[in-house]
Every structure is written in C-alpha cells, then in structure tokens.
Amino acid sequence: MASAGAGEGTAAPPMAAISHVIFDMDGLLLDTEGFYTQVQEKILARYGKVFDWSLKAKMMGKKAIESARIFVDECGLNGLLTPEQFLEERESMLQELFPSCTKLPGVLRLVHHLHAKGIPMAVATGSHKRHFALKTQNHQEMFSLMHHIVMGDDPEVKSGKPSPDIFLAAMRRFEGNVEPSKCLVFEDAPSGVAAAKNAGMSAVMVPDPRLDVSYHKEADQVLSSLLEFKPSEWGLPPFEE
Ligand SMILES: O=P(O)(O)OC[C@H](O)CO
Numbered sequence: 097m098a099s100a101g102a103g104e105g106t107a108a109p110p111m112a113a114i115s116h117v118i119f120d121m122d123g124l125l126l127d128t129e130g131f132y133t134q135v136q137e138k139i140l141a142r143y144g145k146v147f148d149w150s151l152k153a154k155m156m157g158k159k160a161i162e163s164a165r166i167f168v169d170e171c172g173l174n175g176l177l178t179p180e181q182f183l184e185e186r187e188s189m190l191q192e193l194f195p196s197c198t199k200l201p202g203v204l205r206l207v208h209h210l211h212a213k214g215i216p217m218a219v220a221t222g223s224h225k226r227h228f229a230l231k232t233q234n235h236q237e238m239f240s241l242m243h244h245i246v247m248g249d250d251p252e253v254k255s256g257k258p259s260p261d262i263f264l265a266a267m268r269r270f271e272g273n274v275e276p277s278k279c280l281v282f283e284d285a286p287s288g289v290a291a292a293k294n295a296g297m298s299a300v301m302v303p304d305p306r307l308d309v310s311y312h313k314e315a316d317q318v319l320s321s322l323l324e325f326k327p328s329e330w331g332l333p334p335f336e337e
C-alpha cells in the first residue's frame with residue numbers, strides 16, 4: 097500500500113502535486129449562504145414568487161451587483177425593482193445575520209493541519225470588504241492563518257466568478273512563482289468551480305446537498321463535507337490522527 101497517512105489508505109497516485117491552497121469563503125469556510133437564501137426568499141415573497149435552487153445556483157459566489165442583476169432578471173422584476181434597490185433592501189437584514197455565522201464542518205481541522213504543515217493558504221471571496229468584516233469578526237484566529245485574502249471589490253478582480261480573475265490574483269500574491277497547476281481551490285458554488293477551472297487550477301467542490309448534481313460536473317472532486325477531504329490524494333501531507 098502507498099505510504100498514505102492513517103485513514104487515508106489509497107494506492108492511487110495523487111490527482112495533482114498541490115503546493116498552495118485557495119479557499120472560497122461563503123458556503124465553504126463560513127455558513128453564510130443560508131442567510132442570503134433566507135433574505136432573498138423574503139424579498140421575492142413580496143412579489144408572490146418563490147426562490148428556488150436553480151436561481152440560487154446562478155447567484156451564489158458572484159459579486160453582489162452581479163448576483164443582484166441575475167435576481168432581478170431571472171425573477172422578471174425589471175421595472176419593479178432595480179438591482180441597486182434589491183441590494184439596499186437586503187442589506188440591513190444581512191448585516192444583522194452575518195456576525196452570527198459559524199464555520200462549516202471540517203474547516204478548522206483542515207486549516208490548522210495545512211498551516212502546521214507549512215502549506216501556504218489564501219481566501220478568494222466574492223464578498224466585499226464591509227461584508228467580509230461582518231462575517232469574519234468572530235473567526236479572526238482562523239483568517240489570521242491565511243497568507244492573504246482577496247475580496248470581490250479588489251481592484252485586480254475586474255469580473256466576479258466564473259471569471260478566473262480572483263483566483264489568479266490570489267495565486268500571484270503568494271511568495272515565489274506559483275503555477276495554477278499547483279493550486280487547489282475549495283469551492284461550494286458552480287461559478288466558483290468554473291472560475292478555478294478557468295484559472296487552470298484544480299477544484300474540490302463541497303456543494304450544498306440541495307444543489308442539483310448537474311452543477312457538479314466541472315469539479316475535480318466533490319465532497320459532502322470538508323471532513324471527507326484526504327490531503328494525500330492531492331500530494332499534500334496527510335492527517336496524522
Ligand atoms: O462564496 P464567496 O465567498 O465567493 O462569496 C460570494 C457571495 O458573497 C455569496 O454568494
């Protein structure tokens with residue numbers, strides 16, 4: 097048997113020789129996607145419409161204004177609500193919810209493990225600076241382990257996911273000359289997985305179970321939680337427990 101760590105026994109060669117890891121934030125590190133869903137359901141109910149997972153799949157992972165445009169267009173609200181009004185309406189509700197967000201299962205174990213093994217990590221989130229601060233206020237110890245964080249309103253991020261902009265910016269900010277093929281991205285959103293693949297990186301998807309499986313296609317690996325992740329499958333140091 098190949099020399100994998102305890103509980104990671106696999107004879108298969110690694111899927112890639114990963115040296116750097118980039119995490120998405122919303123719905124991957126932090127359990128915030130439910131807040132967006134809750135607020136959007138509420139707004140849509142006012143127009144007698146129901147928010148569903150095919151719309152959610154299109155909106156998640158994107159920059160705020162990009163997902164607001166999708167919401168208005170897909171729900172046929174043009175003339176009734178502008179994307180800017182939508183963002184304004186949801187803002188106070190979100191601001192109240194974000195600080196209570198929790199980490200998703202397996203996040204702390206993986207981040208601490210990679211940090212202990214000296215694997216450089218970054219975060220690449222569609223969230224802008226102000227929302228990032230609200231979401232992370234109770235998770236600063238974990239975010240301090242990241243080499244850097246790239247947000248949706250960063251000047252280098254011209255277009256949101258599925259554009260590769262954010263992941264390429266995250267890659268360039270690591271020390272040394274890092275190649276996309278050495279970067280592993282963790283994502284929950286179809287647009288995020290597409291962005292990682294457009295950047296030439298490997299993508300592990302940890303989707304919400306309500307997301308249709310047709311959205312899993314582009315991912316190199318699909319897990320139901322980060323607790324299932326086996327670093328050695330990617331050429332990363334195995335867990336020791
Ligand atoms: O999933 P993230 O971290 O890129 O965040 C994107 C939006 O803010 C929420 O879907």
Ligand SMILES: [Mg+2]
Binds near residue numbers: 285
């Ligand atoms: Mg996400």
